[in-house]
């Protein structure tokens with residue numbers, strides 16, 4: 001099973017990362033240390049998760065060399081205005097205690113005004129001014145690669161219709177057994193954009209149900225793997241980076257032990273995942289009071 005994917009920059013991104021969304025305060029640092037100890041070299045975080053300082057302290061305590069670990073962060077919605085991008089990035093860098101990020105993503109395709117009221121329609125419809133700032137951050141050496149998160153195909157087409165200097169290298173999306181997004185995966189591959197799977201075991205409330213899917217249990221038993229390992233391996237085999245979150249050291253370790261599934265097992269799982277109606281859990285459009293659905297085509 002591939003341990004890395006190669007981005008257009010030539011950088012090699014480790015295929016399995018520790019995700020730290022909803023990783024609880026005072027637990028996330030221990031999880032990061034446990035992850036580094038069992039071989040993870042990729043931590044996926046974001047400004048909004050509120051735990052970059054603890055992640056940074058764990059990296060420092062571990063003493064891992066900066067160039068041996070892949071660090072991703074994300075620009076929050078309130079900072080899409082071009083003048084806000086660099087100060088926000090600087091804040092993430094300071095909290096993490098590093099001089100550069102390996103990957104910086106636009107977290108959502110929605111540009112909030114800072115007062116939390118409504119959103120900037122123009123910048124939301126075309127985030128090119130935000131993107132140009134990210135390109136500048138690449139030029140300055142503050143980030144090595146840039147990408148997006150929670151973008152659908154029309155939004156990516158829209159962004160890439162601008163005269164970009166640097167194309168989005170990745171798109172991080174909800175991707176799991178219940179929402180496998182085969183069309184997005186296919187289109188992304190054809191267009192040289194790597195998908196990254198958040199909530200890869202299903203969103204927190206779905207995890208139990210996912211681990212009990214008969215096909216997954218069957219494959220796990222046959223391969224001598226746990227159901228979680230089967231699913232995480234399936235993601236990598238589909239060609240996406242996978243970001244399992246856990247703050248439990250035993251699970252952190254379990255989730256890193258991936259292996260290629262035999263083709264027939266992979267096909268069986270792919271078929272099971274894609275033969276029910278897709279179910280997306282993460283969609284904040286309503287709770288943000290948007291008058292559109294962020295994922296609508």
Ligand code: A2P
Pocket residue numbers: 019021022198199200201202203204207228243244245246247248251252254255
């Ligand atoms: P925990 O951190 O308590 O281990 P998300 O949607 O944020 O990716 O959520 C993933 C959920 O799955 C978390 O609640 C995490 O809980 C749980 N989890 C992660 N790895 C495993 C595993 N190997 N077995 C069971 N649950 C897991």
